[in-house]
Amino acid sequence: MLVGVLAIQGDYGTHCNALGEIGHECVEVRRPEDAGFANPKTGREKALMQTANRDIALRPVPDALILPGGESSTIDLIGRRYGLDFLAGAFAASGRILWGTCAGAIWLGKGEHHKVSPLGLIDVTLSRNAYGRQVDSFVAPIEVKGLDSPFEAVFIRAPKILECGEGVEVLAEHNGDPVFVRQGNIWLTTFHPERTADRRLHQLVLGD
């Protein structure tokens, strides 16, 4: 499977390594063109020129797109400037797998945040930095639907899921809060599944 990883900032390198370990090809996505889409924020002519210059016409569209953890305000600012909000929307509409982890989950969901305007592609409301600062970051084992033993979940300045709409399936909880949810082709984890050597969550989401 070809999997795109949003590579604006944050833990994209670790996701790419994880994908390689389970036999998937990874492409770093800094512009919609990297994932085979034209950029709606540059004019038609400019887009054509860029296409000609960068062999973008030949780039394939990945089967899945992962939005990694990082700083959500940076991802929102740079992501919108380069039309990656459009790309995420196109992935959501196309039925391809779209997976946000931590900051990526904040961006795909809903909520009122300082300096972040989430895309609202999934009916899940989150709150940023909900556990506190870095000294409040932690690791905890969680039970995940579809896995037969607990998964070590690494929470780093993590968000909390406050509310899930109808049609959102909760796949894991920590202390009663949902931490892994799914609505159709869109998946969110508030923790970092790429931070341990356990690849079962990547395999579960990518349908291996």
Add this chain to the structure above:
Amino acid sequence: MDKKMNGGEENSFAVKVGLADMLRGGVIMDVTNADQAKIAEDSGAAAVMALERVPADIRKEGGVARMASIDVIREIQESVQVPVMAKVRIGHFVEAQILQELKVDFIDESEVLTPADEEHHVDKHQFRVPFVCGCRNLGEALRRIAEGAAMMRTKGEAGTGNVVEAVRHMRQVMGDMRRIQSMDSAELMSVAKNLQAPFDLVQYVHEHGKLPVPNFAAGGVATPADAALMMQLGAETVFVGSGIFKAGSDIADKAERHKVQGRLAAAIVRAVVHYKDAGELLAAQRDQAATMAGLDVRTMPIEERLAERGW
């Protein structure tokens, strides 16, 4: 040192390195007040370093440079949601205890401040909060990691606006790692001896060709091109100290000055995200409206060089 008091056993090294990894590809900017912190966050900074004075001013004003005042750090913590870092003097573990109590997200045990201990660095394993330290070469980096640093950065020469020392340090670290990676395993003990570095960390570098923690650049980065240079040399992201908020410092009008500094900050963020894309680098470099004046490190007496502090 009292591990229980400092909370070191409650938080794994993985959680500390985790935050360091989240900052990769994101610029960390020195700020001295809430206005600057907001400009940094609005420009796309992934974290800010709360300081009382930027290194260029510390250098100019002299005297003993200590950790920033609690009020300055708290004001900055309250004005942004990105991680807030702060500096302690080398070896000053009580300043570190205080900053951890204040819940700063990362502590920089920094040569920019006046060292409190010329023999020993802080035992960073004892703390719950992660630490970053500076290095000039691989031996120094591995010693700091053995003490518990969760992130390394080059020392460079802070407050000069001159990237030459950061380049020297990054080339030294990357070159040493490439050399060790290609060695026969029987040669590693002699490397450990010569680098004065722990053997198991030398083995890690031999096997992986990289440090076990993120490797960032700092010290003298002043322009978008400087930032991309450090990235192409192997840095996983950059700290920008005096470079942003000393630029345009001759502009009297506050709003105008902030605008110029915000544009420079955003241009540096752009250059780091697209560090391998020359078209983007051209656009970023064009975006900068001002640059801080620089100092020639070669004419600087050795006692004024901050990178000489610590070992």
